[in-house]
Amino acid sequence: xxxxxxxxxxxxxxxxxxxxxxxxxxxxxxxxxxxxxxxxxxxxxxxxxxxxxxxxxxxxxxxxxxxxxxxxxxxxxxxxxxxxxxxxxxxxxxxxxxxxxxxxxxxxxxxxxxxxxxxxxxxxxxxxxxxxxxxxxxxxxxxxxxxxxxxxxxxxxxxxxxxxxxxxx
Amino acid sequence: xxxxxxxxxxxxxxxxxxxxxxxxxxxxxxxxxxxxxxxxxxxxxxxxxxxxxxxxxxxxxxxxxxxxxxxxxxxxxxxxxxxxxxxxxxxxxxxxxxxxxxxxxxxxxxxxxxxxxxxxxxxxxxxxxxxxxxxxxxxxxxxxxxxxxxxxxxxxxxxxxxxxxxxxxxxxxxxxxxxxxxxxxxxxxxxxxxxxxxxxxxxxxxxxxxxxxxxxxxxxxxxxxxxxxxxxxxxxxxxxxxxxxxxxxxxxxxxxxxxxxxxxxxxxxxxxxxxxxxxxxxxxxxxxxxxxxxxxxxxxxxxxxxxxxxxxxxxxxxxxxxxxxxxxxxxxxxxxxxxxxxxxxxxxxxxxxxxxxxxxxxxxxxxxxxxxxxxxxxxxxxxxxxxxxxxxxxxxxxxxxxxxxxxxxxxxxxxxxxxxxxxxxxxxxxxxxxxxxxxxxxxxxxxxxxxxxxxxxxxxxxxxxxxxxxxxxxxxxxxxxxxxxxxxxxxxxxxxxxxxxxxxxxxxxxxxxxxxxxxxxxxxxxxxxxxxxxxxxxxxxxxxxxxxxxxxxxxxxxxxxxxxxxxxxxxxxxxxxxxxxxxxxxxxxxxxxxxxx
Numbered sequence: 001x002x003x004x005x006x007x008x009x010x011x012x013x014x015x016x017x018x019x020x021x022x023x024x025x026x027x028x029x030x031x032x033x034x035x036x037x038x039x040x041x042x043x044x045x046x047x048x049x050x051x052x053x054x055x056x057x058x059x060x061x062x063x064x065x066x067x068x069x070x071x072x073x074x075x076x077x078x079x080x081x082x083x084x085x086x087x088x089x090x091x092x093x094x095x096x097x098x099x100x101x102x103x104x105x106x107x108x109x110x111x112x113x114x115x116x117x118x119x120x121x122x123x124x125x126x127x128x129x130x131x132x133x134x135x136x137x138x139x140x141x142x143x144x145x146x147x148x149x150x151x152x153x154x155x156x157x158x159x160x161x162x163x164x165x166x167x168x169x
Numbered sequence: 170x171x172x173x174x175x176x177x178x179x180x181x182x183x184x185x186x187x188x189x190x191x192x193x194x195x196x197x198x199x200x201x202x203x204x205x206x207x208x209x210x211x212x213x214x215x216x217x218x219x220x221x222x223x224x225x226x227x228x229x230x231x232x233x234x235x236x237x238x239x240x241x242x243x244x245x246x247x248x249x250x251x252x253x254x255x256x257x258x259x260x261x262x263x264x265x266x267x268x269x270x271x272x273x274x275x276x277x278x279x280x281x282x283x284x285x286x287x288x289x290x291x292x293x294x295x296x297x298x299x300x301x302x303x304x305x306x307x308x309x310x311x312x313x314x315x316x317x318x319x320x321x322x323x324x325x326x327x328x329x330x331x332x333x334x335x336x337x338x339x340x341x342x343x344x345x346x347x348x349x350x351x352x353x354x355x356x357x358x359x360x361x362x363x364x365x366x367x368x369x370x371x372x373x374x375x376x377x378x379x380x381x382x383x384x385x386x387x388x389x390x391x392x393x394x395x396x397x398x399x400x401x402x403x404x405x406x407x408x409x410x411x412x413x414x415x416x417x418x419x420x421x422x423x424x425x426x427x428x429x430x431x432x433x434x435x436x437x438x439x440x441x442x443x444x445x446x447x448x449x450x451x452x453x454x455x456x457x458x459x460x461x462x463x464x465x466x467x468x469x470x471x472x473x474x475x476x477x478x479x480x481x482x483x484x485x486x487x488x489x490x491x492x493x494x495x496x497x498x499x500x501x502x503x504x505x506x507x508x509x510x511x512x513x514x515x516x517x518x519x520x521x522x523x524x525x526x527x528x529x530x531x532x533x534x535x536x537x538x539x540x541x542x543x544x545x546x547x548x549x550x551x552x553x554x555x556x557x558x559x560x561x562x563x564x565x566x567x568x569x570x571x572x573x574x575x576x577x578x579x580x581x582x583x584x585x586x587x588x589x590x591x592x593x594x595x596x597x598x599x600x601x602x603x604x605x606x607x608x609x610x611x612x613x614x615x616x617x618x619x620x621x622x623x624x625x626x627x628x629x630x631x632x633x634x635x636x637x638x639x640x641x642x643x644x645x646x647x648x649x650x651x652x653x654x655x656x657x658x659x660x661x662x663x664x665x666x667x668x669x670x671x672x673x674x675x676x677x678x679x680x681x682x683x684x685x686x687x688x689x690x691x692x693x694x695x696x697x698x699x700x701x702x703x704x705x706x707x708x709x710x711x712x713x714x715x716x717x718x719x720x721x722x723x724x725x726x727x728x729x730x731x732x733x734x735x736x737x738x739x740x741x742x743x744x745x746x747x748x749x750x751x752x753x754x755x756x757x758x759x760x761x762x763x764x765x766x
Contacts, residue, residue: 015569019566019569019571020566020567021566021572022563022566022572022574023351023572023574024351025376025377025392025393026377026379028376028392029376029378029379029380029392029393029398030379034391034393039393039398040398041396044595050569050571051597074379074380076312076316077317077318
């Protein structure tokens with residue numbers, strides 16, 4: 001289901017960080033998609049989202065956005081449009097396999113575990129003619145079992161540290 | 170009493186004028202080599218500033234310290250002991266902070282052909298010689314360095330200043346000019362000026378740009394309008410830079426102990442006064458404002474400083490010369506509806522002067538309705554929300570009021586509960602059970618006297634509130650805008666009355682016998698100080714005597730400002746000024762004339 005709230009949740013931002021847009025269309029003037037002769041206005045994209053219109057998978061911004069962040073750096077309000085675009089992609093389920101694998105790896109181990117990413121995105125890599133890089137991948141991946149990284153929970157660790165200090169004194 | 174004014178710009182000089190008129194000792198501390206500040210950086214305003222300064226520069230009670238920097242400040246028994254870096258020490262009973270604004274420097278965009286508006290000002294300055302050879306296409310890009318995350322206020326003067334730069338450019342050459350804007354935040358007559366330049370061929374595009382690809386011979390600018398990405402080549406690009414608070418305010422606040430607000434402007438505890446006793450504030454240290462308002466607040470702060478704090482914010486002084494009118498009430502919509510659309514646009518340039526007033530009311534209403542859980546849209550051609558008013562507009566957008574900016578060619582039509590937006594680039598439908606448009610309220614501004622007065626306001630005025638000889642306008646009638654200005658304007662008006670008290674004036678006189686009543690003086694008078702009166706005249710030509718009416722010009726003394734336009738317009742030289750003998754000189758002349766023997 002694609003609702004504005006859902007997308008904002010996926011993007012990891014509050015809606016007001018995006019709805020502050022004042023419609024200056026600076027983002028459109030620097031957007032690299034427009035180099036492809038596709039007339040795309042990221043501001044219109046945001047507006048559609050806030051008016052509750054559904055954004056389809058063939059929207060040029062969804063298809064071609066490279067997350068270069070040129071729009072975000074030129075925007076007077078520094079609105080991070082690529083992050084919304086990625087959230088829309090996620091909600092539509094049209095992320096590339098690499099992207100899915102990357103995120104999943106973060107979910108499981110809290111870090112990027114390269115062999116996992118390579119294996120998960122293998123279909124794309126094989127069909128995309130990247131097979132000639134196979135020796136390089138093997139070199140990267142090596143063969144080792146993944147070690148789990150302990151996630152740092154700041155509040156928890158802080159409490160622990162302070163209590164031990166008190167104990168010592 | 171000793172008064173220290175920090176900052177020798179237009180606002181500081183205005184404050185000094187009021188203090189000198191009350192016979193106090195005034196010291197102006199200026200950090201630059203010459204007083205003038207931001208106003209003197211504008212070529213066309215430099216002369217005006219010098220004239221304004223020359224009126225007081227020879228006063229023996231005035232000291233101007235140039236290139237002075239404060240090293241330390243002590244406060245003892247309500248007096249400030251200020252020590253400068255060169256060892257000089259000053260004592261001041263009252264301090265006026267008039268540090269002014271500091272223009273933003275867009276280093277990331279600047280180049281040889283991408284200029285800031287102040288740099289461009291030097292190019293079109295006649296004293297700097299000929300214009301460059303390639304001067305055929307000029308673009309103005311507004312809102313650079315203001316209305317942003319870094320600095321959320323609107324600088325409120327860049328739109329007007331760009332319009333003046335267009336005027337000065339067209340006075341010298343005829344380049345094709347394009348203006349890229351977000352909103353055109355003009356004031357008063359500038360909306361007429363805008364229309365004039367539109368008709369003269371200046372292109373206004375409601376799209377902004379930050380893509381400036383500069384090479385040896387020009388700049389390519391990309392912008393998105395009419396649903397298309399466009400690229401145009403210009404010879405020069407002018408960035409209308411935002412005005413930010415002066416960075417020196419931070420060190421001054423440490424020295425003197427007054428506090429700043431979150432945007433690094435001085436926090437105004439009472440109108441024109443900081444939260445420290447004896448320290449007053451004026452001009453650009455308060456918020457971004459134009460020259461006229463800087464003079465106004467300068468007069469006001471000067472008055473507050475010399476009146477020894479006996480006028481507070483609660484007890485406003487009353488004077489019969491002050492004239493104000495109640496602002497019309499804009500009532501919120503009644504009845505049941507789910508979605509509401511505010512439409513801020515009008516075709517009449519004379520009504521556009523109320524954009525500022527109506528925009529702020531509409532935005533406040535939109536926020537209330539949004540909080541009540543309704544779908545709210547604000548469709549605009551132009552929202553005028555200068556300086557702090559922009560924050561309200563920003564909050565409205567954050568709260569979920571959907572702002573839709575209509576481009577130049579787009580049209581909107583309202584058909585049974587829906588609004589259709591139609592343009593070359595886009596077409597969409599908005600639900601709008603209730604439409605509240607600017608034109609619904611236009612009738613509120615039609616009848617008032619202020620409309621005609623505001624429209625005929627001269628563009629350059631050294632008297633920011635004076636309307637007539639005994640009439641000083643404040644509040645809504647002076648400038649329909651946010652309420653916070655009215656109290657400042659009242660103080661400004663009192664400062665101005667103090668200055669005007671000493672001025673000697675000559676009123677024009679009408680030779681009643683010769684006046685033919687043609688009315689040309691009435692049309693010429695910018696203050697509407699001339700009325701045509703009907704005088705009874707008895708005609709006796711062979712037969713019964715017949716009384717008829719004959720028009721004659723009558724000058725209202727209270728309103729007349731002695732500008733002399735009536736005297737120069739009168740076709741039969743009926744209006745004249747009395748000759749005022751110069752004081753003292755007559756006696757001197759008599760002494761010098763040798764007696765005939």
